[in-house]
Amino acid sequence: MDSKEALVALNMIDHVGPVRVRQLLEHFGEAPAILGASRQRLLQVRGIGEETAEAIVHWEKSIDLKGELQRINDFECHILIQGDEAYPELLRQIYDPPIVLYVKGKLTPKDKNAVALVGSRMTTHYGVEVARKLAYQLAYVGVTVVSGGARGIDTAAHQGALSAKGRTVAVLGTGINIVFPSENADLFERITASGAVVTQFPFNRAADKQTFPIRNRIVAGMTLGTVVVEANLTSGALITSGMAVDYGRQVFAVPGRIDSPRSKGCHELIKKGAKLCEGAEDILSEFEYLFPSTNRAPTPDQTGVLPALALSENEQKVFDVLAADELSIDDVIRRCGMSSSAVSVALLSLEMKRVIKQLPGKLFVRNR
Numbered sequence: 231m232d233s234k235e236a237l238v239a240l241n242m243i244d245h246v247g248p249v250r251v252r253q254l255l256e257h258f259g260e261a262p263a264i265l266g267a268s269r270q271r272l273l274q275v276r277g278i279g280e281e282t283a284e285a286i287v288h289w290e291k292s293i294d295l296k297g298e299l300q301r302i303n304d305f306e307c308h309i310l311i312q313g314d315e316a317y318p319e320l321l322r323q324i325y326d327p328p329i330v331l332y333v334k335g336k337l338t339p340k341d342k343n344a345v346a347l348v349g350s351r352m353t354t355h356y357g358v359e360v361a362r363k364l365a366y367q368l369a370y371v372g373v374t375v376v377s378g379g380a381r382g383i384d385t386a387a388h389q390g391a392l393s394a395k396g397r398t399v400a401v402l403g404t405g406i407n408i409v410f411p412s413e414n415a416d417l418f419e420r421i422t423a424s425g426a427v428v429t430q431f432p433f434n435r436a437a438d439k440q441t442f443p444i445r446n447r448i449v450a451g452m453t454l455g456t457v458v459v460e461a462n463l464t465s466g467a468l469i470t471s472g473m474a475v476d477y478g479r480q481v482f483a484v485p486g487r488i489d490s491p492r493s494k495g496c497h498e499l500i501k502k503g504a505k506l507c508e509g510a511e512d513i514l515s516e517f518e519y520l521f522p523s524t525n526r527a528p529t530p531d532q533t534g535v536l537p538a539l540a541l542s543e544n545e546q547k548v549f550d551v552l553a554a555d556e557l558s559i560d561d562v563i564r565r566c567g568m569s570s571s572a573v574s575v576a577l578l579s580l581e582m583k584r585v586i587k588q589l590p591g592k593l594f595v596r597n598r
Contacts, residue, residue: 234330235299236261237311241329242293242432245282248326253277265289301433307334307406318342321452324477328430328448332406334418335426340397344374345513346449346474348467349383349459354492357383357460360484362390363571364457367510369396370575371582376401376453378445379418379427381411383459383467392420394575399452402429403445404437446470454517455480457507461495468495471504480516482507510578511588541580544568548576549596552586556593 231239240246240254240261254264257275264272264286272283285292302309310317310331319342321327347365349357361383365375369391377384379400391398400421402410406429409415418427430448431441446466450456450473458481461467471481483504486493500506507513541549551557551565563573577594580586586596 231262231265233261233313234309234311235295236265237330238298238302238309238432239265239289239293239295240286241430242295242298243285243289244292245285248329250277250282251329298432301407302332305334305407305433307332309333310337318344318452320344320454321448324447324451326447327451331428331430332432333426333428334406335422335424337399337426337428338397340372341374341399341426341452343372343517344376344399344453345517346376346453346456346470347383347387347459348377348446348449348456348461348470350461350465350467350492350495351380351382351384352462352492353382353386353460354486354490356486357484357492358386361386361459362393363574364459364484364507364510364513365390365398366394366396366571367575367578368513369394369398371510371514371579372396373514374399374425376449378403378442378449378470379410379414379421381414383461385414385417387459388417388421392424395424398425400425400427401445401448401452402427402431403441405429405431405433405435407433408436410437442466443469447473450474450479451477453479455482455513457482457484457513458496458499458504459484460486460492462491463494463498465495468499471499480505482513484508509574511581514578514582541583542576544572544576545580545583548573549580549585552594552596556589556595558591558593562594 240251253275258264269283269287272278272286310333312322312327316337345368347361365387369375374397375387375391376399377387379402388398398421404410421427446469450470456471456474458467458471474481481504483496483499484507547566551562563570586594588594
């Protein structure tokens with residue numbers, strides 16, 4: 231048995247979590263040694279009581295490791311442990327990183343630049359549209375959108391990122407073979423094709439009240455910041471944002487109607503110091519280091535000439551109408567003849583390329 235297989239087994243044992251596994255590894259050095267340890271030796275480890283020691287000693291009676299490894303192979307997913315290069319670096323830094331991650335699809339180095347978009351399952355049309363728009367804009371400029379794969383805001387976030395042909399990661403509160411909600415089966419397939427579906431739970435683990443907070447810590451832990459799009463005061467999205475604060479990550483909240491219960495949670499977050507988010511630029515402005523100067527095209531004031539950039543068709547249209555005058559987004563939409571969402575994305579991308587800038591009052595002008 232190698233270390234990865236032993237960690238899969240430990241992850242399946244009741245009463246053994248990430249913190250206890252860390253303590254056991256500090257004592258025994260490697261995972262297979264933990265499974266082979268006597269009850270007496272296990273009890274010598276700080277934090278290991280009678281119940282946990284008994285569960286580990288008799289692990290072969292309670293779990294089917296061979297069957298689990300076969301299920302992993304048959305389902306065509308793979309396991310990541312903390313020592314693996316592909317294990318999310320930000321997640322590795324939290325207090326209780328998952329012992330193992332089941333991954334369907336692929337995590338890549340690009341996913342270090344990830345932002346969580348979360349919110350209520352019971353949504354308004356406004357919340358769904360905002361989530362899709364924010365996710366589209368973030369994914370379009372190369373930010374990985376992470377959410378929980380649930381109904382409502384989570385689903386809209388994944389859909390928006392996929393529409394931009396960007397990367398998105400769904401973190402499940404179930405075993406990786408369980409589609410919950412069932413209507414998201416096709417969505418999960420699309421996510422695995424260009425991103426990843428991940429969980430820490432073994433196969434066939436059903437959702438319950440414990441699994442979702444555990445899932446939420448992964449969402450908060452593997453991302454640079456968490457955006458709450460729409461949430462009431464009891465929403466699990468507030469658990470995610472609270473964990474983000476605990477991990478020293480940025481929290482954003484989208485404002486809504488003052489008389490809507492679905493916005494109460496977001497407004498409470500803003501009162502407590504979350505950054506008010508009206509668009510992707512509010513998020514990206516906090517993470518300018520994601521776009522280091524060496525990766526940016528020189529601005530005209532640096533070169534004296536307009537940059538020779540490869541612009542998309544929509545970006546070129548927007549750039550062309552931004553001549554000497556300062557224009558509002560409504561003016562740009564009218565002159566381009568494009569939809570408001572297409573113009574918003576093009577403006578954001580042009581800002582990231584440093585060929586235009588936004589002035590106070592949401593006016594846009596070319597960089598000079």
